[in-house]
Amino acid sequence: MEDKLEAFQDFYPDDYSxxxxxxxxxxxxxxxxSYWDGEESVCRIHPRDYYTGGMKHIVYGGLIASLIDxxxxxxxxxxxxxxxxxxxxxxxxxxxxxxNLNVNFKAPTPIGAEIELRGKVLEIKGRKVTIGxxxxxxxxxxxxxxxxxxxxxxxx
Amino acid sequence: MEDKLEAFQDFYPDDYSxxxxxxxxxxxxxxxxSYWDGEESVCRIHPRDYYTGGMKHIVYGGLIASLIDxxxxxxxxxxxxxxxxxxxxxxxxxxxxxxNLNVNFKAPTPIGAEIELRGKVLEIKGRKVTIGxxxxxxxxxxxxxxxxxxxxxxxx
Numbered sequence: 001m002e003d004k005l006e007a008f009q010d011f012y013p014d015d016y017s018x019x020x021x022x023x024x025x026x027x028x029x030x031x032x033x034s035y036w037d038g039e040e041s042v043c044r045i046h047p048r049d050y051y052t053g054g055m056k057h058i059v060y061g062g063l064i065a066s067l068i069d070x071x072x073x074x075x076x077x078x079x080x081x082x083x084x085x086x087x088x089x090x091x092x093x094x095x096x097x098x099x100n101l102n103v104n105f106k107a108p109t110p111i112g113a114e115i116e117l118r119g120k121v122l123e124i125k126g127r128k129v130t131i132g133x134x135x136x137x138x139x140x141x142x143x144x145x146x147x148x149x150x151x152x153x154x155x156x
Numbered sequence: 157m158e159d160k161l162e163a164f165q166d167f168y169p170d171d172y173s174x175x176x177x178x179x180x181x182x183x184x185x186x187x188x189x190s191y192w193d194g195e196e197s198v199c200r201i202h203p204r205d206y207y208t209g210g211m212k213h214i215v216y217g218g219l220i221a222s223l224i225d226x227x228x229x230x231x232x233x234x235x236x237x238x239x240x241x242x243x244x245x246x247x248x249x250x251x252x253x254x255x256n257l258n259v260n261f262k263a264p265t266p267i268g269a270e271i272e273l274r275g276k277v278l279e280i281k282g283r284k285v286t287i288g289x290x291x292x293x294x295x296x297x298x299x300x301x302x303x304x305x306x307x308x309x310x311x312x
Contacts, residue, residue, distance in 0.1 A: 015211060015212075016210040016211060017210065018208040018209065018210060018211060018212045019208065019209050019210045019216050020206060020207050020209075020218065020219065021216055021217075023208070023210060026206060026208060027206075028204075028206040029206070048184075050176060050182060050184040050185070051176050052174040052175065052176060052179070052182060053175050053176075054168065054172040054173065054174060054175045054179060054251065054253075055171060055174060056171075056174045060175045060176045060177055060222070061177075061222075061225045061226075061253075061254045061257065062176065062177045062219075062221055062222025062223075062226065063176065063218075063222070065218055065221035065222065065225065065257060065259075066216070066217070066218025066219070066221065066222065067218075069217045069218050069221065070217075070218065095210065097210075097217075098217045098261050099260070099261055100258070100259065100260050100261070101217065101257075101258070101259045101261070102256070102258045102259075103257045103258075104255070104256050105254050105255055105256070105257070
């Protein structure tokens with residue numbers, strides 16, 4: 001089957017596609033997919049029903065942090081390649097790692113609902129890219145995250 | 157089989173024990189266990205081998221955030237009950253939720269290694285408890301986290 005290259009994560013090179021959150025080659029993982037939606041990036045996912053928090057009807061905080069982290073990493077890579085005026089390909093897609101992740105939990109995230117992540121590029125400064133991410137479920141911003149992503153040097 | 161009540165998480169009431177990170181009733185989850193070690197709290201875990209990051213030999217950032225969050229929640233509950241001069245039981249154990257989680261990623265966390273989480277109580281101010289957590293693998297502090305945990309009102 002031919003690959004359908006569309007999402008940011010589909011352009012990650014094979015040896016960088018093993019992440020449990022966003023790697024298309026991690027068969028156990030969530031394989032989240034992020035896309036541009038105008039100036040913002042968007043990712044939609046229905047988390048597995050066992051990703052519960054302390055109580056059964058809410059999502060656990062670690063998943064929220066994970067989704068924000070992976071969506072921010074993808075958005076940083078896509079934003080950097082856009083800044084360079086290049087197209088996303090598996091050869092050109094830059095690799096980013098997280099230096100800092102900060103999450104404010106605003107409201108419980110309900111289990112069973114579709115989660116939407118909306119990313120904004122807050123700053124691009126050389127290899128440092130700062131992304132803000134809102135996590136939304138049932139119309140409510142349940143968490144707000146910010147991630148400082150660093151481009152891995154080998155890709156420069 | 158009789159329950160062996162030892163870890164902080166073993167004292168969470170049943171209806172608060174479904175967390176994918178630390179709930180003893182989540183059969184799919186990690187069921188982390190945290191204990192006092194003097195003034196600090198400690199948790200040791202061998203993450204599953206598919207919790208990889210982008211590259212196969214490192215742990216994904218979301219897991220690191222998850223472990224820090226859950227260990228901080230347990231430490232907050234144990235610290236609060238200690239401050240109250242009470243023993244941990246399933247009836248007395250207070251419930252905490254995360255208001256803010258901040259993680260600095262300092263070094264890659266190797267897959268296959270035992271991870272040690274060491275928690276410190278930074279502040280207890282009424283229902284607000286701030287916990288600092290170091291995540292250590294192979295003798296290296298790979299991540300430093302801080303969590304602001306809020307005691308759920310129903311348990312006051």
